[in-house]
Amino acid sequence: MHCGLVLILFMGILLAVKAFKNDKCGGNIRISAANYLTSPGYPLAYPSSQRCVWVISAPGPHQRILINFNPHFDLEDRECK
Numbered sequence: 001m002h003c004g005l006v007l008i009l010f011m012g013i014l015l016a017v018k019a020f021k022n023d024k025c026g027g028n029i030r031i032s033a034a035n036y037l038t039s040p041g042y043p044l045a046y047p048s049s050q051r052c053v054w055v056i057s058a059p060g061p062h063q064r065i066l067i068n069f070n071p072h073f074d075l076e077d078r079e080c081k
Contacts, residue, residue, distance in 0.1 A: 025052040032059055 025040045037054065039046045046052075058065050 025050060026054055028055045028057070030057050030059060031065055 025046075029037070040050065040052070041047075056065055056067075
């Protein structure tokens with residue numbers, strides 16, 4: 001994966017975005033501020049047969065999570081066969 005996911009928490013206002021590097025593949029994320037989520041080893045391609053499962057939750061019951069995908073987001077390399 002060449003680009004990561006952009007997660008922005010929306011609670012009536014747009015929060016400033018802060019980046020972090022995460023080589024972990026999968027897990028639980030409780031959103032407390034706007035952030036980026038990238039694939040393991042980003043910006044390099046992830047390993048073959050990699051399966052990452054993320055459970056993303058907002059801190060409050062009436063809050064929403066807005067997920068923006070980078071315009072260059074690809075699930076696999078265009079040369080993949």
